[in-house]
Amino acid sequence: MVERVSDEIELNEIFRALAHPIRRAIIDQLAGDQVPVSGVADPHDVSLTAVSKHVRKLEDAGLVAIETDSQVCRCHLDATPLSVAFSWLLRTVSSGRIASTHWVSISKTTNHDLRSHRLEESMTDSAENDQRSFTVNRVIEAPRERVFDAFLSPEDLAAWISPPGFEAEVEEVEPEEGGTFRINNQGVTEQTEPMSHTFNGTFDELRKPEKIVFTDESWVEQMGEAARYTLAVTFDDVPNGTEVTMLCEEAPQGGGVDQATARWDAALENLADQVEA
CATH class of the missing domain: 1.10.10.10 (Winged helix-like DNA-binding domain superfamily/Winged helix DNA-binding domain)
Structure with missing residues (x-):
């Protein structure tokens, strides 16, 4: 304390x-x-x-x-x-x-x-001694192909990717290895004044319907290379749907692993609402 x-x-x-x-x-x-x-x-x-x-x-x-x-x-x-x-x-x-x-x-x-x-x-x-990895996991009651596609579809991304209190405007999605994405989040929460934040990066690996690896570059311009990090997303068939696992082995330095975990856990909850409907 x-x-x-x-x-x-x-x-x-x-x-x-x-x-x-x-x-x-x-x-x-x-x-x-x-x-x-x-x-x-x-x-x-x-x-x-x-x-x-x-x-x-x-x-x-x-x-x-x-x-x-x-x-x-x-x-x-x-x-x-x-x-x-x-x-x-x-x-x-x-x-x-x-x-x-x-x-x-x-x-x-x-x-x-x-x-x-x-x-x-x-x-x-x-x-240097901070915990730098995190994993987020959720079972979504939808076919694996449907869940995988929701990570690449502009329409689906607009519905689930934004943090609470924000709305997404998908400006660019290139669903190929080496392709880029750019999503502008706009809105207001109880903690902030009206503003926008850009979520952008690069797709490093796409293996349908098994795995997506992407690099988040949203804050590199403001904070340098220390703000860049990579997330690996895997999709596994389970009896009642698809198990989605998001793994980050090296989170941004000082970035707050607990907060990052909460942010992506909330995103997967939004994703479930989108594809289970």
């Missing part, structure tokens, strides 16, 4: 620090290299005193470290708290509670090197 409270306090401090546009701009400045405090102030139409206060807020949240070199105070970025925030976003997305677009947009204030290198490294370090 103490650890949970500590995590929530840390998240509060990170989000509070990121709430101001000047502080997000400072993070962008520091993504490439160390910058003197006086240099941090240059691009902003505020006083050095005001910028120093913003830097101090970032330092309190652990996002910025200040070092003195030859009597010059220099700032540099620490991406570890960003990985904490992104881990929370991944857990929220996995459970269907999509984070608001305001917080997603924060990821775009940093450059590609920060997202694909520093963030990926810090996420690896903080999550």
